[in-house]
Amino acid sequence: MSRNLILRESQIMKVHYITGVAALFVVAVHILMRLVVPYGSSLEYDHVIFNYHNIFYAVLLEVILVLVSIHGFNGLRVILLELRQSTRWENSVTAATIIAMIGLVIYGTRTIIIANGLGT
Amino acid sequence: MGVLEQKNNRNNREGFLGWLDPTRYGWERFSYWAQRLTGVFLLVYFVGHVYETSSLTSGKDAWNAMLELTQTVWGHLFLIMVIGTSTFHSVNGIRLIFTELGKGLGKPGRPDYPYYPSSLNRRQRSGIWIALILAAIAMLYGSNVLFSGE
Numbered sequence: 001m002s003r004n005l006i007l008r009e010s011q012i013m014k015v016h017y018i019t020g021v022a023a024l025f026v027v028a029v030h031i032l033m034r035l036v037v038p039y040g041s042s043l044e045y046d047h048v049i050f051n052y053h054n055i056f057y058a059v060l061l062e063v064i065l066v067l068v069s070i071h072g073f074n075g076l077r078v079i080l081l082e083l084r085q086s087t088r089w090e091n092s093v094t095a096a097t098i099i100a101m102i103g104l105v106i107y108g109t110r111t112i113i114i115a116n117g118l119g120t
Numbered sequence: 121m122g123v124l125e126q127k128n129n130r131n132n133r134e135g136f137l138g139w140l141d142p143t144r145y146g147w148e149r150f151s152y153w154a155q156r157l158t159g160v161f162l163l164v165y166f167v168g169h170v171y172e173t174s175s176l177t178s179g180k181d182a183w184n185a186m187l188e189l190t191q192t193v194w195g196h197l198f199l200i201m202v203i204g205t206s207t208f209h210s211v212n213g214i215r216l217i218f219t220e221l222g223k224g225l226g227k228p229g230r231p232d233y234p235y236y237p238s239s240l241n242r243r244q245r246s247g248i249w250i251a252l253i254l255a256a257i258a259m260l261y262g263s264n265v266l267f268s269g270e
Binding site: 013017020021024027035039043045048049052065068069072073075076079104107108110111114115 | 156159160162163166167170171173174176177180183184187191206210213214217220265266
């Protein structure tokens with residue numbers, strides 16, 4: 001049963017390419033939203049919190065967080081798998097990168113949720 | 121010089137240092153290393169950025185304290201590096217996706233001297249150059265925004 005749940009490397013690479021291209025678009029929107037106001041004022045606390053209160057922007061940040069985490073940690077996994085080949089190494093690297101990815105998504109989501117509720 | 125002597129003659133081998141010498145890299149190998157190096161650098165930046173942004177949850181003072189650390193000349197130079205590496209990684213990544221799909225690879229042919237690989241043709245080399253040029257332009261634009269504060 002567990003065998004059926006594991007993606008083939010070719011499928012994982014498709015996910016890698018799709019998350020990469022999708023991240024490119026959402027990160028571009030994220031940067032553009034910073035550039036519509038002067039750079040200095042875009043970093044002011046009140047302005048940043050105001051942005052987080054916008055539910056669409058909060059969802060955009062969550063999408064960026066998930067896409068870049070999947071793409072980044074899978075990229076790291078691919079690099080590490082190129083260094084050595086053994087079942088134990090491959091399983092360890094895969095497990096470590098998945099745990100790190102989930103940890104980062106949880107940590108980032110916490111920031112988005114708390115900042116979304118600040119000052120309301 | 122006998123065959124055995126030739127086998128044991130290691131004077132012409134550069135070992136690890138030769139492996140690190142980028143001057144003899146082909147464009148494909150340069151692109152391979154640059155894609156991985158920029159990817160790891162961007163992942164480190166992303167983790168740092170998520171941590172940096174989490175200071176929002178501790179209030180205005182914590183956010184301003186974090187900004188004091190990052191909004192410096194060195195912080196700006198680091199961000200310019202992020203802009204350059206992310207642009208290169210994105211554009212070169214798109215080239216690699218097309219390559220994976222078999223686009224722009226050229227047709228296979230009989231290997232004739234001097235054995236230029238048909239896969240590394242003008243289109244592929246142009247893709248790498250375009251990635252480098254766009255990264256440089258993005259870095260110039262980023263420097264202008266960061267150092268002028270506009």
